[in-house]
Amino acid sequence: MRGCNNRVQGRWSAIKAAVLAMLASLMTGGLAQAAPNGQPQPRQMNLPEPATTKMADIVWFHNGLLVLITAISIFVLVLLVYACWRFSAKRNPVPSKLTHHTGLEVAWTIIPVLILVVVAIPSFRILRDQLVIPPSDITLKVTGKQWYWSWEYPKDGGGFGFDSLMLDDKQRLELVNSGKAKAEEVPRLLGVDNEAVVPVGKIVRLQVTAADVIHKFALPAFGLKIDAIPGRLNETWFKAEKEGLYFGQCSFICGQNHAYMPIAIRVVSAERYAAWLAESQKKFARLDAAPTKVAAVIGQ
Numbered sequence: 344m345r346g347c348n349n350r351v352q353g354r355w356s357a358i359k360a361a362v363l364a365m366l367a368s369l370m371t372g373g374l375a376q377a378a379p380n381g382q383p384q385p386r387q388m389n390l391p392e393p394a395t396t397k398m399a400d401i402v403w404f405h406n407g408l409l410v411l412i413t414a415i416s417i418f419v420l421v422l423l424v425y426a427c428w429r430f431s432a433k434r435n436p437v438p439s440k441l442t443h444h445t446g447l448e449v450a451w452t453i454i455p456v457l458i459l460v461v462v463a464i465p466s467f468r469i470l471r472d473q474l475v476i477p478p479s480d481i482t483l484k485v486t487g488k489q490w491y492w493s494w495e496y497p498k499d500g501g502g503f504g505f506d507s508l509m510l511d512d513k514q515r516l517e518l519v520n521s522g523k524a525k526a527e528e529v530p531r532l533l534g535v536d537n538e539a540v541v542p543v544g545k546i547v548r549l550q551v552t553a554a555d556v557i558h559k560f561a562l563p564a565f566g567l568k569i570d571a572i573p574g575r576l577n578e579t580w581f582k583a584e585k586e587g588l589y590f591g592q593c594s595f596i597c598g599q600n601h602a603y604m605p606i607a608i609r610v611v612s613a614e615r616y617a618a619w620l621a622e623s624q625k626k627f628a629r630l631d632a633a634p635t636k637v638a639a640v641i642g643q
Contacts, residue, residue, distance in 0.1 A: 391563045
């Protein structure tokens with residue numbers, strides 16, 4: 344009997360620990376489990392660690408809404424439980440004939456409207472920051488293709504372009520064994536043969552299009568998600584605040600190998616970026632020496 348009680352107490356302690364851990368993660372937004380290099384981690388519960396102010400605003404807004412909707416859900420649940428108990432048939436053998444209450448009806452209309460207004464203010468500000476592109480330091484063009492990405496650096500930023508394809512398991516193993524890359528730099532289904540490189544602290548204008556079908560350029564750590572549509576040039580921007588290697592993927596079902604279109608952007612110092620540009624001009628030199636073209640930026 345004592346052994347049975349000990350087992351029950353042990354299970355109850357495990358359940359309490361799990362509930363407390365879940366509540367702690369809910370209130371903190373799970374940020375402690377966010378990946379430092381922009382790739383997902385096992386049992387990660389929340390958004391990745393932000394590398395731009397845009398993504399930081401998105402994470403802040405997400406966590407604030409999580410607290411708000413949790414409080415509202417608990418409040419509604421308490422009201423439902425109280426109503427079921429207070430107005431049950433056993434406690435009220437003679438049902439009330441009350442049909443409406445003007446003050447209550449006004450309150451449950453006005454209060455949700457005020458909550459939505461409070462939510463809308465930061466939401467519109469975040470949307471504006473995403474859509475209004477500030478004066479940029481660098482302009483890059485990326486083209487989605489089946490099933491890889493092509494990057495182009497304009498003439499004033501290098502004048503070259505390259506394709507970025509996913510590494511298969513054999514290629515990943517060769518890179519790691521040869522010491523050319525660390526295992527965490529070429530994760531499975533995310534590692535690529537040619538990374539895009541940008542300098543830290545610089546505003547990058549990103550022009551996105553596609554060559555065949557509709558793709559979607561998505562990089563969570565930067566707060567980026569934008570359609571890549573054939574015959575149309577969409578634009579967005581980012582400003583990486585810290586160095587590192589950040590991963591994304593095509594997030595629009597674009598065909599058989601949709602799952603194998605990773606994105607990898609490495610953020611480096613200005614000195615390392617200048618050295619990479621010089622090296623890449625030789626590595627990715629075009630046979631026809633044709634300059635890489637991007638769309639003109641109006642007003643800059």
